Amino acid sequence: MKTHFIATGLALTLTTGVVMADTPVLTVYTYDSFVADWGPGPAIETAFEARCGCDLQWVAAGDGAALLGRLRLEGARTGADVVLGLDTNLTDAAAKTGLFARHDLEAPSLDLPVGWDDDMFLPYDWGYFAFVHRADMAQVPRSFEELIALPEDVKIVIQDPRSSTPGLGLLLWVKAAYGDRAPEIWEGLAPHILTVTKGWSEAYGLFVEGEADMVLSYTTSPAYHLIAEGDAGYAAAAFEEGHYLQVEVAGAIASSDQLDLAQDFLRFMLTDAFQSVIPTTNWMYPAVTPEGGLPDGFETLIAPETALLYAPGEAAKMRDPALNEWLAALSR
């Protein structure tokens, strides 16, 4: 327990230090990969601090769902001023915590495949879920039904919806595309599912190592290989049913003593300084296309014609029955 007291002492010293320095601190909770060196975090921190005269501090907690979990654990005691990194499958539960403030932007102009009217959360990027494969795959399926019809030794890796955000995305994708036929689709997919992983990283790792032919990821994944690695050997399969959308959002905490600064940050989030960082650091589409357009290489990506997305309330309602169908089909 000695360490505990030392840490308490340290905490007191640090807080005092901050108070004395008299620079406002904006604490932004986000997910892990956002704050990594190669993620969007560092560039955004520099850009925002240059204009706000404040100290932006990131707190990273796992992924989007872990972020919401942490927020719920902390409740009204939360140290967050802004929470960045939830998606529309989580915003219903997030709104119900009563912790979030309304944003003060009226009808922001956004470049999303869907309309946006949420008075609490603002999107900062988005992407389509898709099955990624090697460019030389013999027979690329153009729908879930074509995938089911492929020989059984064509294998996919997916993520568990109970522990992974993309995993939940796939669950809702199948549900949104097939409705009552979802259990039938899952039963058809079952023989093709090599395995189910805890998170995106494990699944993508297995795919790159050659364990599976396809992996559930994003339409933007091939852009990473193309732009960062100069490798044009990956592609995403365009599905006729349409692709489920992930819209990542941020919101301000109502009880924050830096609420004005938090609202400033949300406005800043939709400017070029923030948005131009997104495509090649978070590997998603920016919510507002920067003036210079998207980076070279993005034009090679597939552009789904149909965007599927449940409204937050609907997504929350669909989750449980969809999960039970999934479990029933894959536990056989």
Add this chain to the structure above:
Amino acid sequence: MAGRAEPLIRGGGGGIAAALCLALMAGPLLAVALRAGDSAGLGPGDWAAIRFTVTQAALSAVLSVALAVPAARALMRRRFPGRGLAITLLGAPFLLPTLVAVMGLLAVFGRNGLVSQGLALLGLPPLQIYGFHGVVLGHVFFNLPLVTRLLLQGWQGIPAERLRLSESLGFGPREMFRHVELPMLARVVPGALLVVFLICTTSFAVALTLGGGPRATTVELAIYQAFRFDFDLGRAAMLAGVQVALCVAAVLALRLAPLPVGAGTGLDRCAVLRPPRGTLARLQDTVVIGSVLGFLLLPLTMLVVDGLPGLVLLPDTVWAAALRSLAVALGSVAVTLALAVPLAFRLAGARALWVEVAANLSIAVSPLVLGLGLFLIVLPLVDPRLMALPVTALVNALLSLPFVLRALVPAIQEVNAGYGRLAASLGMGRADWLRLVVLPRVRGPLGFGAGLAAALSIGDLGVITLFADGARETLPLALFRLMGAYRLTEAAGAALVLLGLTLAVFWIFDRGGRGRAGL
């Protein structure tokens, strides 16, 4: 042996250490339960998860121990170049973060692994690793080496005089096994079964990935679901309670097994189990050692091969993270030893059920619930970010405790039984007793335990994720972040650094301890 020798040190501090351990486990669990709102309770899915967890854990434990006995026996009685290194490397699978170890395992046994590629050359279909057998294979990969090490320590503890006596009595390998080795195994095997069973009850990522899908849902995954998907803290706490119940039941079940008396004492002379003569016996041992080392070391070799290209690409932050992890490891060693020594003296004497449960609970309790609970306790007091590293050190110290005790307690029992009365009749004081009699005889287990604690905390990715911020990342977290950002080459490099660092730290402590019998 008339009557039991009265130990000089009963381990009064052991009660305090045990109470502390229990509080550190029960406190977080209670904190989660108290914070819970309405709970749906356990559903049919949870019960299925409990059944699956117990089945795979029991099978994994039995198989790991059954395979470790011939492996340890062969390693004990043969000498070959690189034997010491091989024994150190045995620690690796258990010490690596599961994420990394699974990658190594799949590089050999996966659909695109070495074995499947070999089969393809012969025109055969790839190996099918995903399924129930995959879960057990994975768990044996992790735990077989650990059990082998525990058994090796048991063999090392057989006094030289006993071996000489057996030889002069003309014992063949069979009589030797029956009269000398079997009693030792009967003392070590139950504890080994217990730890492996408990480790496997909290498995999650390995079981899911190698199990091929939701059929392989364990209690730990059900806890994840309760927290992330349903935010039902009550159910999470209940499931963690189930893990505690499993631990108590397993400890109780093993207490029913009678423990044989000690193997007697000797003059600490170094003796080696003389290998049986004959080509057949030699061939047999060679096959056993070869296949065990191949099974364990091939995946590690693949990690090295995959990791080398990434080493040069590693950003500086990864090296900073490695230093941070090293600091955590040293803190963890200090806490482990401070708790383990009094606990071991206590357990070597009277075996109170609650002390035994307290000493084993840490591997049975959900790391997620432990992390959540500690988070809830710390939250009103300190900024959790500041506690990320201390908490990681503390939790891993608790986590390594059962293994340290598994090695330490039998050693202290031997010393008590063998020298206790002599020391008492000489009127030896506690300090001399510790320094002259106990310490030289428990150095091995102590070093092994310290190494284990250090290595486990370097590789830990359990509690840190909830507490961490952007700046203070540990090596496994840095590795995970690289993987999460498509940077698989760098991630493989970081995994190699992690592998090297873990083994180096383990080796230094373990080496400091073992020396004597050249184990």
